[in-house]
Amino acid sequence: AEVKKIAVIAGDGIGPEVVAEAEKVLKRTEELFGYSFETEHALFGGIAIDEKGTPLPEETLAVCKNADAVLLGAVGGPKWDNNPKELRPETGLLGIRKALGLFSNLRPAVVFDCLKDASTLKPEVLEGTDLMVVRELTGGIYFGDKLRRQGEHGEEAVDTCVYNVAEVERIVRQAFEIAQKRRKKLASVDKANVLETSRLWREVVNRVAPDYPDVELEHVLVDNCAMQLLRRPASFDVIVTENMFGDILSDEAAMLTGSIGMLSSASMGEGAFGLYEPVHGSAPDIAGQNLANPIATILSLALMFRLTFGYGDAADAIEAAVADVLNAGHRTGDIAVDKSKAIGTREMGDLIVAAM
Amino acid sequence: AEVKKIAVIAGDGIGPEVVAEAEKVLKRTEELFGYSFETEHALFGGIAIDEKGTPLPEETLAVCKNADAVLLGAVGGPKWDNNPKELRPETGLLGIRKALGLFSNLRPAVVFDCLKDASTLKPEVLEGTDLMVVRELTGGIYFGDKLRRQGEHGEEAVDTCVYNVAEVERIVRQAFEIAQKRRKKLASVDKANVLETSRLWREVVNRVAPDYPDVELEHVLVDNCAMQLLRRPASFDVIVTENMFGDILSDEAAMLTGSIGMLSSASMGEGAFGLYEPVHGSAPDIAGQNLANPIATILSLALMFRLTFGYGDAADAIEAAVADVLNAGHRTGDIAVDKSKAIGTREMGDLIVAAM
Numbered sequence: 151a152e153v154k155k156i157a158v159i160a161g162d163g164i165g166p167e168v169v170a171e172a173e174k175v176l177k178r179t180e181e182l183f184g185y186s187f188e189t190e191h192a193l194f195g196g197i198a199i200d201e202k203g204t205p206l207p208e209e210t211l212a213v214c215k216n217a218d219a220v221l222l223g224a225v226g227g228p229k230w231d232n233n234p235k236e237l238r239p240e241t242g243l244l245g246i247r248k249a250l251g252l253f254s255n256l257r258p259a260v261v262f263d264c265l266k267d268a269s270t271l272k273p274e275v276l277e278g279t280d281l282m283v284v285r286e287l288t289g290g291i292y293f294g295d296k297l298r299r300q301g302e303h304g305e306e307a308v309d310t311c312v313y314n315v316a317e318v319e320r321i322v323r324q325a326f327e328i329a330q331k332r333r334k335k336l337a338s339v340d341k342a343n344v345l346e347t348s349r350l351w352r353e354v355v356n357r358v359a360p361d362y363p364d365v366e367l368e369h370v371l372v373d374n375c376a377m378q379l380l381r382r383p384a385s386f387d388v389i390v391t392e393n394m395f396g397d398i399l400s401d402e403a404a405m406l407t408g409s410i411g412m413l414s415s416a417s418m419g420e421g422a423f424g425l426y427e428p429v430h431g432s433a434p435d436i437a438g439q440n441l442a443n444p445i446a447t448i449l450s451l452a453l454m455f456r457l458t459f460g461y462g463d464a465a466d467a468i469e470a471a472v473a474d475v476l477n478a479g480h481r482t483g484d485i486a487v488d489k490s491k492a493i494g495t496r497e498m499g500d501l502i503v504a505a506m
Numbered sequence: 507a508e509v510k511k512i513a514v515i516a517g518d519g520i521g522p523e524v525v526a527e528a529e530k531v532l533k534r535t536e537e538l539f540g541y542s543f544e545t546e547h548a549l550f551g552g553i554a555i556d557e558k559g560t561p562l563p564e565e566t567l568a569v570c571k572n573a574d575a576v577l578l579g580a581v582g583g584p585k586w587d588n589n590p591k592e593l594r595p596e597t598g599l600l601g602i603r604k605a606l607g608l609f610s611n612l613r614p615a616v617v618f619d620c621l622k623d624a625s626t627l628k629p630e631v632l633e634g635t636d637l638m639v640v641r642e643l644t645g646g647i648y649f650g651d652k653l654r655r656q657g658e659h660g661e662e663a664v665d666t667c668v669y670n671v672a673e674v675e676r677i678v679r680q681a682f683e684i685a686q687k688r689r690k691k692l693a694s695v696d697k698a699n700v701l702e703t704s705r706l707w708r709e710v711v712n713r714v715a716p717d718y719p720d721v722e723l724e725h726v727l728v729d730n731c732a733m734q735l736l737r738r739p740a741s742f743d744v745i746v747t748e749n750m751f752g753d754i755l756s757d758e759a760a761m762l763t764g765s766i767g768m769l770s771s772a773s774m775g776e777g778a779f780g781l782y783e784p785v786h787g788s789a790p791d792i793a794g795q796n797l798a799n800p801i802a803t804i805l806s807l808a809l810m811f812r813l814t815f816g817y818g819d820a821a822d823a824i825e826a827a828v829a830d831v832l833n834a835g836h837r838t839g840d841i842a843v844d845k846s847k848a849i850g851t852r853e854m855g856d857l858i859v860a861a862m
């Protein structure tokens with residue numbers, strides 16, 4: 151089979167540990183399914199600031215552009231939080247999204263059976279929750295002009311939120327297509343009663359909707375969506391929204407599942423190229439102690455197999471192995487009820503590899 | 507005693523019904539405490555569009571400006587949703603906030619004992635939740651320049667988010683002062699890792715914080731706050747944030763209490779003038795049927811007595827009467843477990859008046 155190139159960015163905090171386990175799974179996939187992968191490691195985030203003086207070195211970008219997909223651990227930590235903007239990990243994150251054209255962030259929020267009691271929501275409310283937030287990732291107020299100036303009333307700061315028709319249309323069409331492969335329901339979230347960008351957004355959604363007659367569409371205002379996610383999470387299938395609203399709502403949706411330590415995500419551009427990463431952060435407090443849960447990263451790899459490479463068999467095998475290991479009662483500390491029986495990062499990775 | 511002037515805006519949907527019950531309470535307060543009120547009714551929202559061709563008629567603004575406080579029922583409904591912007595109820599809402607200088611929206615989110623099971627959160631998570639969202643109400647992306655233009659890539663829409671130091675400082679100081687009278691904890695919510703307005707916001711918060719050494723301050727990113735509200739709602743005391751984030755987070759906070767039908771809110775400017783309204787909407791589906799719950803509006807009146815008039819005795823009496831009626835088991839349909847025993851809007855109002 152063709153050799154697929156994967157750029158591997160371990161990043162900061164627990165990133166290197168969880169990525170190492172995903173790489174074991176990658177290797178096992180080669181043995182089991184005959185696929186071939188070539189991995190290339192690159193520095194990014196805090197560690198790149200320390201070693202290269204910038205969160206997103208040119209060579210890292212080159213490695214990513216030369217690859218078919220990127221696997222990312224986690225970036226950031228208190229060490230870099232008070233740095234000037236150009237020397238902060240999140241500046242690298244925004245930079246890599248823009249440079250790789252990753253305009254769409256897919257954040258599935260599902261409830262893992264073994265974690266159904268971990269949610270702060272009542273189990274009967276959560277029952278059947280399985281939604282996907284499709285967040286626009288390279289536009290809006292994140293990337294519009296920013297400035298400081300002296301105004302009439304002293305110093306002021308400005309952020310600009312811009313969306314053009316094409317930007318909205320590509321993400322909205324993608325969301326409709328994803329909904330077609332799922333339960334065929336799409337909630338488009340905006341603030342059309344206040345924002346001009348939201349009115350444009352809604353116009354585009356309404357214009358393209360007739361091309362997807364099998365998908366049931368609702369428009370939901372962002373404040374109402376924040377409420378409905380709590381009230382009726384299971385009623386949502388696909389939610390599509392702009393960058394800033396998506397940042398807030400995807401985190402709310404992830405948290406309400408109670409499974410945030412297990413959730414994967416994909417950031418996609420045109421075509422099959424994608425960057426895959428766990429939803430959780432770099433957790434510097436537990437870094438380097440073999441305490442982190444590698445499952446979200448391993449599931450992110452499975453998502454890569456499915457979405458970028460079309461290796462559904464390998465993705466299925468990984469997901470089944472994860473389920474088997476969990477069903478057998480193995481838990482890392484974050485998801486263990488009896489913490490004294492918790493296993494480590496490496497042990498969890500080994501068990502999943504063995505179960506494949 | 508001095509006659510206090512209250513502008514009464516019944517509005518749309520269930521607005522007139524719930525306001526009518528609050529007016530009964532107002533009258534009873536005069537009898538019991540010797541206070542004098544003069545009410546003047548004014549048209550606003552959908553009904554003003556229908557009768558005057560604008561959601562915020564000049565004379566309504568004059569009535570409000572001439573009053574010491576405003577009591578608002580609810581505005582809006584599907585009838586006006588597809589109107590052009592100038593003819594939509596929410597345009598009136600934004601207009602009245604700006605015209606009256608109501609820069610601060612106070613949204614207490616508390617759990618009513620009789621409703622603790624109504625929340626979708628587990629009771630043990632909700633236990634002790636009593637927080638206040640202080641939302642900036644006349645700045646940010648709500649009021650910045652908005653436009654459509656032809657860009658490089660076709661039609662585009664622009665919203666501008668602007669904050670100046672003075673705007674941030676007045677709301678932040680108010681939030682610190684509110685925290686001082688509560689549990690002395692303040693969470694300032696921003697997106698300082700991305701937005702310039704948030705960086706300005708955080709600078710101002712850090713500059714004024716030393717003036718409130720008794721208040722424990724934390725900075726929380728907005729996406730994290732959306733999560734933490736779900737994970738540890740009881741740990742929050744006062745949350746202060748800008749307009750758009752406040753819109754989303756205050757609705758999330760209200761919903762998680764399970765008590766949204768019972769929550770009141772205040773919008774304040776400089777000085778004691780304020781506009782008071784229930785958090786819930788105009789509920790056109792149940793309008794005019796004596797089904798609405800008037801408690802949130804009655805509690806908004808109590809908030810007016812406390813914050814604008816300093817009539818703590820009357821506010822206490824109203825709040826105690828509401829508690830007594832609920833403890834005696836009386837419920838409107840929205841909060842009744844046994845719907846067949848539910849009482850109507852007018853009956854609830856009468857019971858509260860009788861209990862005062």
Ligand SMILES: CC(C)[C@H](C(=O)O)[C@@H](O)C(=O)O
Nearest residue numbers: 240241243244397699700729
């Ligand atoms: C770190 C930050 C810039 C980033 C974002 O806001 O997009 C993060 O919250 C995320 O959701 O990936």
Ligand SMILES: CC(C)[C@H](C(=O)O)[C@@H](O)C(=O)O
Nearest residue numbers: 343344373596597599600753
């Ligand atoms: C109706 C709308 C303009 C308004 C807002 O976004 O401020 C509402 O959601 C609110 O919170 O009062």
